[in-house]
Amino acid sequence: MSLIKKNLDRRGVLKGSAAAGLAAPMFFNGSAWADGHAYLNAPKGKSVTLGFNVPQTGAYADEGADELRAYKLAVKHLNGEGDGGMMNTFKPSNLKGNGVLGKKVEFVTGDTQTKSDAARSSAKKMIEADKAIMITGGSSSGVAIAVQSLCQEAGVIFMAGLTHSNDTTGKDRRANGFRHFFNGFMSGAALAPVLENNYGKDRKAYHLTADYTWGWTQEQSIADATESKGWETVEKVRTPLGAGDFSQYLTPVLNSGADVLVLNHYGKDMVNSLTQAVKFGMRDKQVNGKDFTIVVPLYSRLMAQGAGENVKGIFGSTNWHWSLTDDGSKAFVKSFGQEYGFPPSQAAHTCYVQTLLYANAAETAGTFNPCGIVEALEDFEFDGMGNGPTLYRGADHQCFKDVLVVKGNENPTSKFDILEVVEVTPAAQVTYEPEHEMFAGGELGECNSGAA
C-alpha cells in the first residue's frame, strides 16, 4: 500500500459547520470529522494501534527505553489497568479508562536508531504494515523533524517525543505534528534571568555547539537571551556530533578571554564535553576577575548521570523533573516508580503526556480522524500533567507551559537526585509570537487524514 497524499479541505468544512459551534475547542464534544470522513488506518476491529518510534539501539537507546516504559504505562492506564497515573489528575479530560473510543489500545514499536532515515523507515512500516493510527516518540530533533514530515505526507498524527530544536514547531512545523516538549528559545528565556542573577551582567560567553539543527537553534536562542541581559558572546564554535574528545575545542576557550562556557551539547556529547571541561580546570579558573562558569542549557537526568560529580552547581533547563510536588507529577512518579523501581526521566514524562493528550483528543473529537484530532488539540488548555496550566497553541502546535531552571545538585541524597529545581519560570515569560524570527518561515499547512 502506498501512502497517498491527499489533503482534505479542512477550512471549507470548518466554514460550513461554523453553526455547530466548533470554534470553542475547550467545550467541544464530537467534531465534524466524527462521521462519514474516510481516513488512513481507520480502526475496524475492537482495538486501535499506536506506533511508538523510539531509539532502541544507538547512542540514545537508554533514553528510548525510558520512553518505551512510559508509553507502555500510558497504554496500561488508558485501558483501565494500574492506578491510572496522571489520568486521575489530568483536566479537562474525556478519558474513561476503557481504551480510546471504546477500543482497546494496542501498540507496535519501531527503532529510530537516532537516524532520520531509519526513523522514517520504521515509522513507514508501522503505518503501512501495522496500520498505526498515530506515531510518537524520538529523542532527537533531526529525527523528529524527519518523522513529522513523513506523518504529514502519510496522513497520520505525529506526537513528538523529546525534541528541543526551535525548528520542530518553527520553520519545519506541520499540521499533523504536535510538540509537548519545550524548545531552545524557551530554555534561553528561562535561563537568562537566572544566569544574570547569579553571575551578573558583565560576562563573556564562549559557545561550543553540536553541529546540527538542535545545536544551531539552541546556540542562537541562548546567545540572544544572554546578550539581552548584557552578556557578550565571544565565540561560537561548532563541534562535530559525537566528537568524543573535545580537548582541542576546549583549550582555545582558556585563552579566549571568555568567563562562561555554554555547552550546546546533548547526550553523550554533553557528558563528554562537560566532564572534559571540568577536568581542564575550568570550574577552578578565574577570568576577568570572576569565577569561570559553565552552563548546560538542556539537561537530561539520564545523561547527567554519565557526567557524575561534574554537574554539581551547573545551571541548565529541563522540561520536567521527577522531584516536582504537584499532584500530576506525584501521581506519575508513583505509578512509574512502582512499575519499574526508579523515577521517570523528562523523556518518559513527555511521551506519557503526549499519549494521554492524543487519546483525550480522540475522545473529544469522537474520531481517530487526524483532522478531528488536530481540531481537538489546537488551542486546547489543560492542567494536572506535571507542568501546570498548559496551552497547546493552535498556530504552531507547540505547548506553552512553565519551564524549569535546574542546577546540578550539590548534595544529592540518591543516585537519581542529580538535578535540583531552582526556579519555575512562568509560561508567560517563555511565550513568543508564532512568527518570531527564530520560528519564522514555516507553515502548518492543512491537516492530512491520508484519505485516498
Add this chain to the structure above:
Amino acid sequence: MDAIILQVLNGLEKGGAYALIALGLTLIFGTLGVVNFAHGALFMLGAFCAVIMRSLLTYEVATGEVEATAWGTEVAVTTPYVTQLFGEFGNTLIDWAVPVSILLTIPVMLIVGLVMERGLIRHFYKRPHAEQILVTFGLAIVLAELIKAQFGANPIPVPEPAALGGMADFSGIFGSEPGTITYPMWRFVYFLFSAFIILIVFCFLKFTTFGMVVRAGMEDRETVGLLGINIGKRFTFMFAISAMIAGLAGAMYTPIISPDYNIGMEFLVLSFVVVVVGGMGSLGGAVSAGFLLGLLQSFSAMNEVKAIIPGIDQIIIYLVAIIVLLVRPRGLMGRKGVMET
C-alpha cells in the same frame, strides 16, 4: 604561544592513543596479513575492563538500614563491600580503580586475543582483504552489542585517581606566568603511559630472540618456517599482544572519555588512517603517524586556523591521508612495494 603549547600537549595525548591502537593494527597486518576491523572493539573491551574493575570494587552491599523512595516503597541503604571490609584502604582501592584495572586487562585481553585469532581470524588468512574486513567488522558489531546489552548505551563515568586528577602546571618550563599553561594531569599521564608501552613493544621486538624471530617472520615468513621455527605460534602470540596493547590503551583512556559500547568505532577509522599514513606493516610509521595526526588534528581546531579554512578540523586527517596515498601510496615509512602495485 600558550595556546600552541596547549595544543601540542593535546596532540601528544591524542597521538598516544592513536599510536597504541595503530601499533596493534599494523603488527597484526605485518605478521598475519590480516586487516583487523575488530581492533577498535578490542580498545572498547579494554575500556570495559576498567569499568568492570570499578564495578567490582564499588559493588554495594546492604548496611541493614532502609530508606523511603519518592514513589512510596522502601529501599535498602548500601555501601561498597571493599569499604566495609578494608575501611580506608578499600576507598583507596576504589580511587585507584583505573590503574588497578591493568591487572585485569592484561590477562583478559591476552585470552580474548588468543580466542579471536584461533577461533576466527586464522580461518581468513588466505582470504581476500575484503572478506577479512567484513568478518572482523561483523565481530566488532557483535562485541559492541554484547557490551551494550550488559552495560547500556550511556557513557559510564570512570574517574582517575584523585592524586592524578587536577591540573599540571607547565608554565614554569616555558617561562610563562604561573597558571597560564595548565593541562589535565591524567591526560599527561596517558601520554607518558603510551610512550612507555610503545618503548616496551619496540624493546621486545628489537632485543629479544622472540622479537627477532617475529621481525624475521614479518620480512619472510616462508624462510623462517624452513628454518624449523613455528612462526605461526609466534604470530598468534603477537595477535594476543596486539589485543592487549589495544586493551591497555582503552582501560587507561576511560577517565578521558567516559566509555560506551561505541567508543572503539570512534577510534577505529582514525587508527586505520594512521596505519595507512604511516605505512601498512610499519611499526615506526604507525607511531610517528599517530603522533603527527594527533598534533595536526589539535592545531586544526584552533580558531585562528579555522578562520582561514573553515571546517578544516573535521577533515584534516582525511585530507592528509588522501595526499599521502596520492604522493606516496606505501605511506610515510612503509616498505617499498606495499600498496604500490
